[in-house]
Amino acid sequence: MPLRRFLCLPVLAAFLGPLAAQAPEPPNPVMARYTKREVLIPMRDGVRLFTSIYLPKDTSRPHPILLQRTPYGVGPYGEDAYRRGVGPSATFADQDYIVAYQDVRGRFMSEGTFVDARPVNPTKGPKDTDETTDTYDTIDWLVKHLPDNNGKVGMWGISYPGHYTAQGMLCGHPALKAVSPQAPMIDLWEGDDSYHRGAFQLTANFGFFLFFHSRHDAPSPDRPEVTEVGTPDGYRWYLDAGPVAGLEGKVKQAPEGIWEEYIRHTAYDAYWQARDLRPHLRGVKPAVLTVGGWFDAEDLFGALACARTLTEKSPATDSHLVMGPWTHGQWAGGDGSRIGTAEFGSRTAAWFEQDVELPFFNHYLKDVPGPALPKATVFETGSNRWRTFDAWPPKQAKPRSFYLESQGRISFARPGATDGFDAFVSDPAKPVPYTQDISFDYSAPYMVEDQRFAARRPDVLVYETAPLTEDLTLAGPVRPVLHVSTTGTDSDWIVKVIDVFPDDAPDPAHCPPGWHAAGQQMLIRGDALRGKFRNSFTTPEPFVPGQPTEVAFTLPDVFHTFKKGHRLMVQVQCSWFPLVDRNPQVFCDIPHARPGDFRKAEQRVYHSADLSSRIEVLALQ
Template sequence: MMLGRALTGMALLLAGASAGSLAGAQPQQAAPAAPQARYSYSQVMVPMRDGTRLQTVIRRPLDKQGPLPILLQRSPYGVPPASAVGRERSLEFMEPDGYILVHQNMRGRFESEGTFTMSMALQPQGAQGVDEATDAYDTIDWLVKNVPANNGRVGMMGVSYPGYAAAVALARPHPALKAVSPQAAWNDWWINDDLHRYGAMRLSYATDWLYPLQNNKQGESFETGAYDSYEWFLKLGPIENLDKRHFKGSVPQLTQMIEHPDYDSFWKGQHWTDRLGRSTVPTLHVAGFWDQEDPLGSWKIYEKMEADDPANNNMIVGGPWAHGSWRQAASDMGHFPIPGTSGTDFRRDIEAPFFRYWLHGKGPKPGFEAKMFQSGSWTWKSYRKWPAPGTTATALYLRADGSLSFEGAGDAGQCREFVSDPANPVPFRERPISPTYPSLEWRWWEAADQRFVENRPDVLSWTSAPLEKDLTVTGDVAATLMASTSGTDSDMVVKLIDVYPDNVEPTPSPAQMGNYGKSLNGYRLPIAMEVRRGRWLDDWSTAKPLVPNQVRAWDVPLRDHDHVFKAGHRIMVQVQSSWFPVIDRNPQKFVPNIYKAKSEDFVKATQRVCTGSKVTLPVIR
């Protein structure tokens, strides 16, 4: 599991030299020659202000002379081994410029001293304590003073946890920190990213991610022994059982989640972006529209920094990417092909020039604000601001006859309904569901064809007529359901889907029938999907029971997107009340702490979606 996490995170970014060793050797073949050494290798223990020493690897290119900038990655996933002295594949467009590559294990990970807490809380200004921002500051201070022949300029970059580690350094930036690229970073683990979706626990992913991070320093995975994760988590029962029966207090982050189900001071105190002031360090944010792990944080960090950016050095890039997939060519979304190589484009034409200018002082100054590889059109777009100006908030109504309409909501008081049964929750992807890592199914589940749930009685679908012309949606997408439940708590999951025509590709010949199901004909491509938990409709901080059968508004944020629904395609919206096991089951009977619900609290409920329900699209006319 940790291997998969590392490869989709920054270990892929700055440890590409050893990637070839992952392929199994073929019988009767000579072992491949060792890669030509392009970097020197040294390991040091860098002291922090409290005396804790952090394991740090320093690699310098052997073919570069003179002072070079430092490129720093801080991570809980390990440092490159001594054999990692060959080419850095993911940095192929940055390598010619030359960087001193530095990797550091965070506190308590591998050979670094101290305790790994996963806390994002930052010390008050003037306090003497330590946090991830002070550790970044102290590391940079030591590097510029002790690494020979550096030019005094430091950049930070990373994907996922290393992306957060790069971003949080901006809360206390060292004077030598001249450029930062947080990629798939996060800012709030209760609102979204990794652990929750608006307070609803990301059950299977949190289980598979947290255990190797906190149960042991070497990243050993948690094994359920079940072939189908859906079955294992269903038999688990209430979430409290995961800690009591299996983790037994060895994963503190999970224990804290169970004890803090609401958005209380424990979570609010870790909202580190509140400490960001005026943007002084040029920053290149990167986000994937199909990021299955950290979909929201980069947008929110960018938004916070944009509020005070007088030099216009705060930039964001987005694309049709899963978690970190821009570190590769990015020519597909699973078996869904993408024209072009947007990942290569990003690394060559955006990332490399960004660091070249700010750390080497070469080339033109990056002058864009936002660049998106727009899905649907599959082309690069540049915007002078984000969200893009010139859009019109346009309501797409869910009508009682199962159609979608821009013309109006339909007759008042009409509803569609379904029965939600916690004993038979809707799977979030096709079963059997494999463990999170290493799994291509997990990597691209948010782009998977949604036909697998269409005939379930607990999933409602609304579909538009074929579009007469292209519809471009650029910016923040949101849904509002006018809905009720017969229970006292409930979830509502909303999916916005691009329905491809049945004839978008030639029908496979008989000789190709094994690929029949892999064509794009009739593909239901999810563009935006999110869950909202009823207990927090009024207040994130205080859970309240719902009034049975009372129709009320459920606001469901669907994040930022840049997508073209092509002429001839249809738009579909699906609504369901479970998304298992990526989201924990709602018992549908209100209990003060949802993680401590009893088996008898899990009850069936009748859900109704009524007139006035809509998805609001930012349409460019």
Template structure:
């Protein structure tokens, strides 16, 4: 094991993605326009949280405070050391706001013990604390001690800082007026480290960042990352075998690895750390932001928005663009995910005309519900244009079912088809053709799926060539009727846009590919079959018995253009995005042994269907 300093690999993963925006904007000197102050703010239990404050040098007027609480460091530390860019975007930075960064409890220069997705405590008494009280106490101090503030506070953050932004809504300080959770985690059983109970092996290396605790403030990284000595993640994980063999990389001192192993089911440990159930009677204005191709936190933003929408009558809006994790905070002239191009200057348009407008309206303007922004601002990833909706999902959408028929066809009605395939844990279906070792996967969300369609252990069902545009909006439900010769199985469903044969290549298209007949993945997800009836109480399959397996794929806003085809793929392995299922039932897959992994035959029946919401079908 070796100590990895924060700059380098993690600089790209966290500093740009989570802490702000890209560094390619026109020259603007923070040091010439802002003063920096570092303070340690005492919480109600006496623990001090390290906080960095950037205040405009122009003191002729009052400014709102915009704060980010982060586990990824409020650096740079030390007098005279300033960030080159601050705030959610360059427009808010240049026009003048008080920008605050804070190391959360137990991370970097803050005191205390870190708790991964610390559980919320309702009705706290005395010195009881959680992230809500830490946020409240911090805002209270900032309002009372920072000169030239106008008494209004906003919070924002991407990914884990997005989780802390969501948390600021609980027991919110009266001064908190505007909150923008962006790609916020909401529940680790459905975001990041699990999808519907399936463990995301592809995030295994990130365990090092969250798993090692520290007892004193530190301005350098204290966590360790394993040396893998491989550039082929598929082969690396296949050679290592069962999850239990990975214990040699993470010992008992990695608290999060132990938690993952000890809590394979959706028990109280995970439930208590979820935040959705607490989003009630929200008062501040909220703008939830996400990427339609965010491989890490797609579940959270959609469900946070819906939970807040049900909870009260505060201002609540949703923005989803053609982005991967954190792309909206960058300023790429061409927005692309992997091989697929979506348009020009999309992130800059968002920063200038949506994000800045939101914060200015609620922190500097009237703060009325008439913000000038729609209820839902969603990018159509097929038409390549923004859509504005009065509700999400759109109320005018109509439900349609596509049944998984024989001869690779999607049918309008159920059939008596039975399609089988052999799932072999020794030769799992890759999630990507790329041969590399990635820290967290992203590009695969729009990857070409032809390589999978041509495998015998991937079932393909598709429409004829579309004669009219077909727009799918909102969540997609997979309702499978299946059987297996074993007692355990995972089920993966992918929704794919098949391009016409004459589709032109993009600048971003990999050299070995062509966009003609490109199988673009639009949406995909997995369920660990043992959780088909309950995430709390797993159960085996009865061998060779037809069984219902239903789960939700996250929302889309995608037009399948005339001349394209809608395709559905069904498979059982997706490696090493998710770990391998032994396909024989064991109580805890983290403790499965090599002999538990067996080749099995799976069957998908013709009354299986995919339920979608269609916006423009005649």
């Protein structure tokens, strides 16, 4: 939920009116085509939700409605203040949808009390509310009160608004025909914004709450000020600030209750379980277009989990998945042709907007005929091409394992050695950085960043194949199965899968000074597990010092081709700072750890016939 914010802001900026005086702008096309209304829509418990509505001036025919519900404000506020674009993208500019934006409960101009990722209430009575009832009541009001609507409603949203879209598709209103949850938060503890299997997403969350403040007064259109920390060097600031529980005291800001809940609930307890949407994704009636980015550091998990759960638990739903080569929300805020030095050969976002997203809504809301949308439309990085499948992961993908061996090798066969391990010392006082960038907020391009800076550290183990003799395509989840030991009683385990380019690789068009693609180690996928949760997400347990134990977890899916001549590399480390908070390597309540709890530990990764550390994948033949 971190970047349910800053990464959303570039996406939203194109559609918000100017927030500060700037140079003269051209005439506003939305003002020329739409009439704006602002209304307070009553919910079943009497709370009223502020809704900004853009009505097409064309009244010659009825129009469908598009709805977005958001905690970020529907500004600009005032019926004479217009956005410069409405709808999911600029491709909707001439489509004459009725577009409604709503402040959710307790945010900006809406009444009521805000609850972070408010849980679905499966036992609600006639006057009980949750996000599904608020969605139902809003849709019901819109179709009954807005002139010239055709009785069909769609929803869309990215990140936190994507979460509200995923909740909204559960509302059951018969007018809701099509929804597009994009980078939706589905499970905040297992893999979305807050934790990744117990590893707290530090920069994302603390930075988010410097921007996102709970409202303690009456409804207001005012945006909270962003708290400044006084340095761009997040690595140094977080290291100097100490344990997580003391961070709020380092900034001049009132305590944030949501932040305090986050660091209180470090295990997958009832707080997080209630916010997991997967148990509720059953019997979904509207058509669904789930959208995500392969390099989304926030909600890659959510997009994949949403699509997978619909397939498993709601098989009758007309559900489709799109995964592109994008960071968080990049499909709606740029052309999608590159991330940092990684180039994808085409304007992938523009293609998605014009050829997938717009036809999806037009088909279900305007009855526009068109070819059937594939079950999965996914971009294959490495080969840089769109592909379609009738299932994700592809049915033709087969299991394969890559075994870690001595001397930094990766083998395609189980090792025959009777013993063997690699060891290093992990020091919480000098954690491995997750990026070379000097920034306080997280660096979005880190998901494709060259990992040579990490490979040179003594506390990062590096394994790689020989140059590949043919293309290798991975398509699906990546599951590290490590046999490890530690001299501590807790430890994080970070695994990264990397594409190593050959020494004759040409430089891309957008190449930083002094950097070259030859030999680069491009991150394809990386993620963390807090070791105390290796056997149970709900019940943490310490390591027995020096005793080998299995640590296995699942990284989000990839769809990447390692080209002939490239190498597949795996890096293993025990810190990834400050993306992930520091593990003291002592079994304790980590947010409230004392300075003396942070200790060095010797970490071992075993690779023998009996203790075969490996990476399990699905590969296309």
